[in-house]
Amino acid sequence: MKPIFTSLTPNAQASDVWFALAALTAPGSWIRGKSIAELENTLAKFLGLAHVYTFDSGRTGLYAILKALNLQAGDEVLLQAYTCVAVPDPVLWAGAKPIYVDCEAETLTMSAADLEKKITPKSKVLIIQHTFGFPADLEKLMKIAKEHKLFVIEDCAHALGATYQGKQVGTFGDASFFSFGRDKVISCTFGGAVATGNTEFATKLERFANSLPYPGVGWIARQLLHPAIIGLSKSLFNILWLGKMLLYLSKVAGLTPLAVYAAEKKGGRPPFAFHRLANALASAAGRQLERLKKFNQHRVQIAQSYEVGLRKIPFGRQRALPGSAPIYLRYTIRHPKAAEILATAKKKNIFLGDWYTTAVAPTGVSYQAIGYDPKTCPNAEGAAAQSLNLPTDIHITEKEVERIINFISGFPPSRE
Numbered sequence: 001m002k003p004i005f006t007s008l009t010p011n012a013q014a015s016d017v018w019f020a021l022a023a024l025t026a027p028g029s030w031i032r033g034k035s036i037a038e039l040e041n042t043l044a045k046f047l048g049l050a051h052v053y054t055f056d057s058g059r060t061g062l063y064a065i066l067k068a069l070n071l072q073a074g075d076e077v078l079l080q081a082y083t084c085v086a087v088p089d090p091v092l093w094a095g096a097k098p099i100y101v102d103c104e105a106e107t108l109t110m111s112a113a114d115l116e117k118k119i120t121p122k123s124k125v126l127i128i129q130h131t132f133g134f135p136a137d138l139e140k141l142m143k144i145a146k147e148h149k150l151f152v153i154e155d156c157a158h159a160l161g162a163t164y165q166g167k168q169v170g171t172f173g174d175a176s177f178f179s180f181g182r183d184k185v186i187s188c189t190f191g192g193a194v195a196t197g198n199t200e201f202a203t204k205l206e207r208f209a210n211s212l213p214y215p216g217v218g219w220i221a222r223q224l225l226h227p228a229i230i231g232l233s234k235s236l237f238n239i240l241w242l243g244k245m246l247l248y249l250s251k252v253a254g255l256t257p258l259a260v261y262a263a264e265k266k267g268g269r270p271p272f273a274f275h276r277l278a279n280a281l282a283s284a285a286g287r288q289l290e291r292l293k294k295f296n297q298h299r300v301q302i303a304q305s306y307e308v309g310l311r312k313i314p315f316g317r318q319r320a321l322p323g324s325a326p327i328y329l330r331y332t333i334r335h336p337k338a339a340e341i342l343a344t345a346k347k348k349n350i351f352l353g354d355w356y357t358t359a360v361a362p363t364g365v366s367y368q369a370i371g372y373d374p375k376t377c378p379n380a381e382g383a384a385a386q387s388l389n390l391p392t393d394i395h396i397t398e399k400e401v402e403r404i405i406n407f408i409s410g411f412p413p414s415r416e
Contacts, residue, residue, distance in 0.1 A: 002349070003351060004349065004391060004396070004400050006330065007182075007353060008182075008230050008234065008351075009183070009187065010391065010393035010394070011186065011295065012227040012231060016227055020225070020226075020228055020284060023224050023283070024221065024224050027217060030224075030279060031214045031220070031278055031280075032214070033279030035280070035283035035286055036276075036279050038282070038286055039285055039286040039289065040053065042289055043178075043195065046168070047171055048168065048171060049170075050197055051196050051198075051199070051202035051206075053206060054191065054193045054277035055192045055193065055276060055277055056192070056272055057086075057192045057273065058086065058177050058181065058192035059087075059089060059270075059273065060275065061178070061194040062087065062090040062127075062155075063090035063273070063274070064205055065175045066094035066096065067094055068205050069124070071094050071124060074096075074122055075097065075125075076096065076099045076125075077094075077097065077098055077099065079091065079101065079126075079127040079129070080101050080109070080127070080131070081100040082379075083356070083359075085264055085360055087127065087129070088360065088370045088371070088372070089264055089268075092267045093269060096124070096125070097122075097371065098370065098372075099120075100118075100371075100373075100380075103131070103377070103383065104137075106318070107320070107321060108132065108318050109130065109131050109136035111379065112140040112141055115141065115144055119144075124150065124151060125150060125152075126150040126153070127155050128141050128153070128173065129158075130155065131158060132326075132330050132332050132355070133159045133327035133328055134159075134162070134326040135162050135321065138165075138172050142172055142173070152172070152173030153174065153177065154173040154175075154177075155176075156177065157184060158179075159327060159329070160178055160185040160186065161292055161327050162324070162325060163325045164324045165324075166323075170195055175194060175196040175205075178194075179192045180281075180285045180288075185296070185329060186285055186295070188281040188285040189226040189284075190223055190257065209276065212275055214275060215272060215275040215276075219257075220278045222255055222257055223281055224280060229246065229255060229256055230247075233247045237349075265362070265364050266366045266370075267366070291394075294394070296327045299327055299329065299392040299393070300326075300328060302331070302396050302401060305398060306404075306405070309401065309405035310408070313405075315335055317333045318331075318332045318333075329392070330355060330391065331390040331391075331392050332387055332389050333388060333389075334383065334386040336386055337411060338385070341388055341408070342354060350403070350404060352404075353388065354387075354389070358384050359377055359380040359381050359384045361384075391404075
């Protein structure tokens with residue numbers, strides 16, 4: 001049967017592929033150009049914030065915020081477990097200490113109760129993550145942050161367009177960062193942005209952003225080539241293993257960059273970090289930003305179909321907080337046999353998502369290197385052992401939703 005994918009550049013449509021291929025023939029516009037300022041201005045207008053700066057990735061954007069804060073050795077940055085290593089790594093790069101706060105079992109966002117337990121006199125910064133596009137409990141978390149005079153950073157890597165009490169996420173804290181990675185809300189293979197309404201802080205961010213170089217032409221070319229390679233691989237997937245072979249060969253040849261590099265699993269920097277966003281990639285991200293409303297409306301519609309289809313199947317699932325409007329980057333469910341479901345689905349050409357199978361993903365992260373103790377975050381550990389994601393992207397049809405639900409229905413229900 002036709003394969004269903006959850007990852008592998010899910011946003012990319014035919015127009016994105018043709019744009020990237022055309023951009024490859026115009027290297028003169030790869031590095032500098034008007035698309036960078038256009039993307040920053042459009043995003044600032046969308047958020048209603050005065051200042052937006054773009055970078056090569058969300059992690060470089062987070063590092064830029066932390067660097068601008070001039071943190072000292074021993075300063076603590078509170079962040080959520082059940083996350084990607086791309087969040088604690090920039091904390092380490094900035095010379096600070098990550099402190100892991102447990103998530104709530106149902107919302108998969110930060111536990112306000114556990115946050116209060118882990119604040120110390122050394123706590124300086126709070127990173128609030130909107131997991132899978134579900135707004136965290138901003139009312140409680142912001143109140144705690146204010147009481148303890150914490151600088152608040154919103155992690156909106158999954159949540160561009162989500163709202164809490166009618167207001168865009170990314171506009172509650174002192175600063176926020178967004179990701180334009182391959183599997184994010186909008187994507188240009190690699191990219192990110194930082195937003196703030198604080199003019200004084202923005203001056204520091206701008207100074208740091210202007211100090212960064214642009215990436216090399218080889219890096220830019222690989223990012224532009226990525227959607228074409230993935231698109232072709234998907235279309236050939238069932239034809240004599242051609243699609244799988246193309247994916248493998250492109251990875252071996254370094255044509256498709258890794259989502260997380262080996263160095264990052266030990267707290268180190270990936271080779272692309274600390275660069276500005278290139279003009280060609282800003283243009284690719286801007287094209288998708290124009291379709292943000294369409295993308296998110298589709299995600300919500302597909303999520304509603306999962307809700308209806310799974311209503312009689314008592315799997316655990318991520319819960320939205322009252323007053324929040326998630327965008328459902330992925331539709332996450334929980335089951336004690338999550339690993340078995342993922343493996344069985346793959347045999348049926350249904351490639352479900354595995355965010356997150358470890359409390360600090362991906363598999364292979366050195367917990368010692370990043371300072372994470374699993375005993376401190378039991379909810380995150382429990383969620384990681386049982387999580388799997390259903391696709392919601394623009395290519396998923398109602399017929400495919402039905403196929404996924406029928407497949408999942410064959411497993412004994414979770415008692416969650």
